Amino acid sequence: MLVYILDRRCKDREQIAKWLREDKRINSVSLFDDYYTLFQKITIESPNLCLIRAGDPVIPCFEAAKLIEKNNPNCKTIFLSDSKEYAVEAFEISLYGYLLLPGDKSKLYKIVFGDR
Amino acid sequence: MKAVLIDDMKPALREMEYLLKKYSEIEIIGSFSDPISALEQIESLGPQVVFLDIDMPQLQGIDVASVILRLDQNIEIIFVTAYNQYAVEAFELNAVDYLLKPVDINRLDKTVSRLLAKREVAKEHLDNKVRIQSFGRFEVFVEGKKPVLFRTEKTKELFAYLIHNRHRGISKEDIIEALWLGMDYERAVKQLYNGIYYIRKALLQYGISREILSIENNYKLKIELATWDRDLFVNLMDEGVRGDIEALKKAESLYRGNYFECEKYMWSISENDRLAILYQKGIVLLAKSYINEEQQEEAECLLLKAFSINPCLETVSEMLIELYLISGNKAKAIKHLNLYKEKLSIYLDIMPDIKFEKMLKNK
Numbered sequence: 001m002l003v004y005i006l007d008r009r010c011k012d013r014e015q016i017a018k019w020l021r022e023d024k025r026i027n028s029v030s031l032f033d034d035y036y037t038l039f040q041k042i043t044i045e046s047p048n049l050c051l052i053r054a055g056d057p058v059i060p061c062f063e064a065a066k067l068i069e070k071n072n073p074n075c076k077t078i079f080l081s082d083s084k085e086y087a088v089e090a091f092e093i094s095l096y097g098y099l100l101l102p103g104d105k106s107k108l109y110k111i112v113f114g115d116r
Numbered sequence: 117m118k119a120v121l122i123d124d125m126k127p128a129l130r131e132m133e134y135l136l137k138k139y140s141e142i143e144i145i146g147s148f149s150d151p152i153s154a155l156e157q158i159e160s161l162g163p164q165v166v167f168l169d170i171d172m173p174q175l176q177g178i179d180v181a182s183v184i185l186r187l188d189q190n191i192e193i194i195f196v197t198a199y200n201q202y203a204v205e206a207f208e209l210n211a212v213d214y215l216l217k218p219v220d221i222n223r224l225d226k227t228v229s230r231l232l233a234k235r236e237v238a239k240e241h242l243d244n245k246v247r248i249q250s251f252g253r254f255e256v257f258v259e260g261k262k263p264v265l266f267r268t269e270k271t272k273e274l275f276a277y278l279i280h281n282r283h284r285g286i287s288k289e290d291i292i293e294a295l296w297l298g299m300d301y302e303r304a305v306k307q308l309y310n311g312i313y314y315i316r317k318a319l320l321q322y323g324i325s326r327e328i329l330s331i332e333n334n335y336k337l338k339i340e341l342a343t344w345d346r347d348l349f350v351n352l353m354d355e356g357v358r359g360d361i362e363a364l365k366k367a368e369s370l371y372r373g374n375y376f377e378c379e380k381y382m383w384s385i386s387e388n389d390r391l392a393i394l395y396q397k398g399i400v401l402l403a404k405s406y407i408n409e410e411q412q413e414e415a416e417c418l419l420l421k422a423f424s425i426n427p428c429l430e431t432v433s434e435m436l437i438e439l440y441l442i443s444g445n446k447a448k449a450i451k452h453l454n455l456y457k458e459k460l461s462i463y464l465d466i467m468p469d470i471k472f473e474k475m476l477k478n479k
């Protein structure tokens with residue numbers, strides 16, 4: 001599985017990346033702190049999973065999620081947030097999951113690998 | 117789809133029944149104001165979807181959902197509630213949707229579409245034995261599983277070349293010139309025969325028999341029960357440019373990147389250019405349609421996607437900037453113009469047309 005993470009908060013991003021890399025089902029994890037760079041990368045190589053920070057004023061999380069979905073409907077998108085605030089709207093745009101931070105490895109794995 | 121409704125407020129139950137009547141695909145087989153009674157009967161009723169309130173005095177909807185899923189994990193859950201604070205828990209239970217009361221009919225349309233689409237996807241996987249993707253990264257999928265692995269990159273390129281030419285026969289010499297230019301002829305012929313052998317072997321390993329996909333005389337690829345995104349795209353675009361907006365939308369969704377973008381095969385360049393022009397034509401028509409329907413957000417998403425695939429297309433940036441200016445977002449218009457300038461400078465070493473500055477000055 002190819003994973004991209006869009007999050008400017010290095011500590012959270014690094015922790016999530018570390019947890020994901022511990023599982024052999026994950027082939028690679030790429031980190032981004034800028035929406036345009038992420039999107040350019042996606043058009044060249046689409047990930048299987050994309051985690052996006054919700055609640056960062058610099059990251060238009062809903063726009064990013066919609067664009068990813070348009071570009072590759074098979075890519076699963078998950079929001080990362082320390083607030084529940086975006087969850088209802090996340091349902092409106094059919095996101096795959098929502099991880100409330102700080103979160104833990106088992107919750108992350110349940111969302112990413114859990115039975116669907 | 118068989119549906120059960122659970123809500124402690126009877127007027128809310130009646131309203132949901134009334135709203136769901138509109139959908140011939142949904143059959144209501146049970147309505148309960150007591151979640152405990154509902155749980156007692158769920159197994160015998162056998163619904164495929166449950167519309168569930170959250171705030172119920174007898175038992176909270178989140179707990180009801182957990183029990184339902186333990187009984188049958190294939191039941192789809194849709195929460196219908198006046199409260200927005202349980203949406204994260206709803207995600208954790210893999211709910212299909214989370215509707216806020218009072219339920220908006222357009223929003224419910226989306227929910228039902230989503231439910232039905234889930235069923236269609238499952239059905240599609242059975243119908244499409246082989247799916248060939250050539251936009252973006254070249255991949256071949258069998259029954260929705262992981263992509264077919266080819267022995268070498270050259271074997272993969274050979275298969276891609278056969279697909280690229282599937283509508284015509286190609287000679288051994290054509291193939292050698294495209295893939296092994298400059299190599300000693302005898303050696304190149306051996307490489308070709310080996311390549312064909314490894315392609316057949318790889319396909320057989322994935323259960324693709326010769327009835328489904330075979331390499332015939334004159335190296336013409338025969339594909340049955342398989343879809344190829346490029347063919348679908350061209351057919352849909354043909355319909356789209358004649359006015360079929362739905363066809364345009366489907367075509368647009370197939371374009372995940374340029375033709376063989378990751379592999380950059382030399383022999384695919386001219387077809388790539390042709391398809392890119394076709395795509396641009398379709399994007400412009402579709403974006404205009406969205407703008408006419410006052411769906412600015414959709415238009416913006418589409419144009420940004422087109423921009424990210426090819427940032428040098430003037431029409432796309434022009435339409436985006438105009439869209440931002442019309443919606444009063446001059447800051448975004450300026451930001452995009454700066455990005456467009458940067459891309460033109462990097463890729464073509466030119467400046468944007470002077471009309472862009474005029475557009476901003478006039479607003």
